[in-house]
């Protein structure tokens with residue numbers, strides 16, 4: 001199984017990148033690639049720019065990564081209750097590529113973390129409802145609240161309950177993906 005994981009953040013110190021990377025450690029033996037949104041920075045999305053210059057090659061590159069994967073692990077930064085601009089920019093561009101949906105009908109393990117007690121619950125809920133309309137088949141979600149209390153850079157999640165929750169979630173996801181048991185997204 002090829003897994004593409006990334007944080008929906010462009011922070012060089014992204015806590016969501018740490019969480020997404022940590023989640024991949026529960027998929028031993030699988031092929032893992034971790035993307036950094038900074039490698040896909042494009043001009044601010046604009047229909048006028050697309051009409052003039054077309055869709056940037058970086059959008060096609062990002063979409064190809066999605067298309068080559070069997071599972072996406074996305075950990076969302078919450079910015080004012082919503083997606084980070086860095087993620088939304090890429091999302092908007094790849095949604096305009098012809099003959100495909102943004103997330104390529106791939107199964108998605110959707111996660112979020114934040115320093116606060118809600119663990120990015122608002123953006124997580126929004127994405128859970130929204131991604132299926134863009135070809136992201138959300139098979140499971142996981143939120144890590146209080147990142148700095150519950151995560152250690154060398155040990156990963158140090159809260160036993162939350163660690164075990166992520167372990168169970170990733171095990172469930174692996175089984176569902178290997179059996180192809182995930183719902184296609186609505187049209």
Ligand SMILES: Cc1cc2nc3c(=O)[nH]c(=O)nc-3n(C[C@H](O)[C@H](O)[C@H](O)COP(=O)(O)O)c2cc1C
Pocket residue numbers: 007009010011013014015016017076077078079080081082113114115116118119120
């Ligand atoms: C512009 C901005 C808006 C933010 N809004 C929220 C928010 O609505 N809810 C929240 O829990 N944290 C919010 N935060 C704090 C982020 O959760 C925190 O910066 C976190 O580190 C972002 O994830 P990242 O490190 O993966 O980029 C905000 C941060 C910024 C810079």
